[in-house]
């Protein structure tokens with residue numbers, strides 16, 4: 272195995288191939304606090320990419336309710352259990368990654384879900400039991416809590432799917448870091464299904480090959496955000512490009528949220544893949560759970576987010592989420608406006624940071640009707 | 647007393663007859679090499695239960711774990727395989743049989759198909775490439791049979807065959823007005839098929855490949871291969887048929903030329919797939935000749 276640098280772990284780690292970062296890396300930020308679990312993203316992806324034969328059970332984009340929701344069943348807790356308790360030390364990960372913990376004869380520590388594990392997405396996971404004391408929901412963290420976790424492929428810097436394929440059928444595009452399965456070369460060994468800790472590759476029994484989220488690359492190539500981003504009702508998502516921490520740029524929205532404000536964090540960074548979907552953690556969730564999912568900085572990120580309203584630049588950038596179909600390569604906040612720019616630094620959208628308030632009388636004298644206050 | 651002796655003899659003959667009529671007849675053992683016999687009916691013997699197979703010498707190969715490259719096979723699976731071979735002017739037919747208590751004929755998430763493969767060097771001589779999938783610049787030729795391809799060709803891998811109770815509203819190609827545009831859409835909604843991957847749309851239950859080392863298996867269009875398998879009482883009986891080269895001067899697969907072959911087997915129930923397999927080293931292989939034998 273080669274040695275590569277993983278900035279999310281703050282250290283070098285072992286990986287099947289030598290490090291070779293793409294020219295630029297596709298990345299995204301999801302604000303968990305805004306997700307309403309409407310599943311529009313799931314359906315946007317489903318109708319675009321996976322309505323064919325053999326794809327019936329696939330959700331390249333899925334939204335599950337944590338802590339009890341899983342797709343496939345127990346995808347994360349099962350691997351956490353296999354990896355066993357590991358240690359972070361001052362922002363450095365002292366534990367083992369799934370590459371370093373691979374058993375003899377394997378490339379990656381992993382497991383293959385059973386067919387039935389994909390059969391019950393979203394069943395029963397929102398059920399609440401127990402009482403919530405009056406007022407308990409005003410101060411975070413909450414004693415009774417849940418949140419929606421929207422998941423797609425992370426187009427990882429060190430993909431386990433790619434490392435595990437004995438045929439080299441999986442590749443990471445040098446131009447944008449998008450991870451794809453070569454549908455001509457794949458022989459359906461399902462090694463990637465076993466290896467991906469996020470379980471975001473799927474075996475298609477009809478074609479006999481494995482398939483995965485393609486980051487909507489035909490849209491990306493035209494400077495457009497993916498389907499599940501464009502259609503997100505909660506406006507929780509933004510797609511752009513991420514640099515390494517030492518090359519972070521103030522006017523790059525992903526760099527700003529991830530590196531500069533350290534508000535958006537990778538999902539299960541301890542696995543060692545340097546995943547490139549970053550999450551603003553939920554503000555009401557107990558720290559232990561946040562740290563398990565997003566690493567040791569998660570409680571601080573949740574606290575910072577609570578103060579975002581007072582910060583013009585941050586609240587400006589957050590108000591750009593879901594406001595344009597175009598990839599946001601750069602952004603700026605000028606006065607009360609947040610502006611998104613494309614690759615050529617041409618403005619693509621301008622939004623007010625604070626929406627203006629209109630107060631209307633309850634009786635419309637022109638139409639002679641009483642207005643209903645419907646949102 | 648004479649009656650008793652007669653009865654005893656009749657009983658012995660009956661037992662012998664029953665034993666010899668079972669699914670696994672003992673044939674001539676071929677020690678040290680797989681000997682392919684010339685026949686006029688090579689094509690007919692693609693049926694794994696063709697009577698002709700009983701006359702052919704059998705070589706019993708011992709298989710071992712693929713434990714060289716990751717992912718490796720951790721637990722031993724198919725330990726032995728019997729191989730017989732015949733050829734005519736156009737075809738080489740191999741009949742493989744091996745014990746497998748589970749019949750795995752589909753491939754779905756986390757379930758794998760039973761399979762077998764035969765491998766030959768592509769060069770004449772004893773300086774053969776590595777039997778472990780060949781080497782850079784030293785290719786090997788492989789023909790693999792998979793139970794799932796056979797199932798697929800018989801229509802058994804459709805969603806409705808796999809999941810008879812599935813409720814499916816509609817697949818996009820069903821909206822097509824005519825069969826040509828439907829065919830186009832079927833391909834469009836099956837990216838692997840559209841990309842020309844034979845896994846998606848096998849035209850035979852066996853496929854020919856070349857390989858130059860682990861992970862380099864590549865289908866060859868030019869080499870015609872066929873496969874036919876049947877599982878009976880805890881045993882697979884499979885024929886793998888490949889077309890012999892027309893101009894055979896440089897091919898090791900020609901009568902009288904001593905060469906080698908190797909075998910591999912996958913037990914789907916045990917999770918065997920890809921490099922997780924049982925395999926043999928090179929086994930001497932000879933297609934019989936009326937003329938003097940060429941040495942490797």
Ligand code: SF4
Nearest residue numbers: 424425427431432467
């Ligand atoms: S999330 Fe999984 S499928 Fe996607 S790149 Fe990472 S390892 Fe591969």
Ligand code: SF4
Nearest residue numbers: 316484486487497499
């Ligand atoms: S990026 Fe595109 S392919 Fe990936 S989950 Fe979203 S819609 Fe599906």
Ligand code: SF4
Nearest residue numbers: 306309310312503505
């Ligand atoms: S569309 Fe947006 S808000 Fe709705 S479930 Fe998906 S991520 Fe959440």
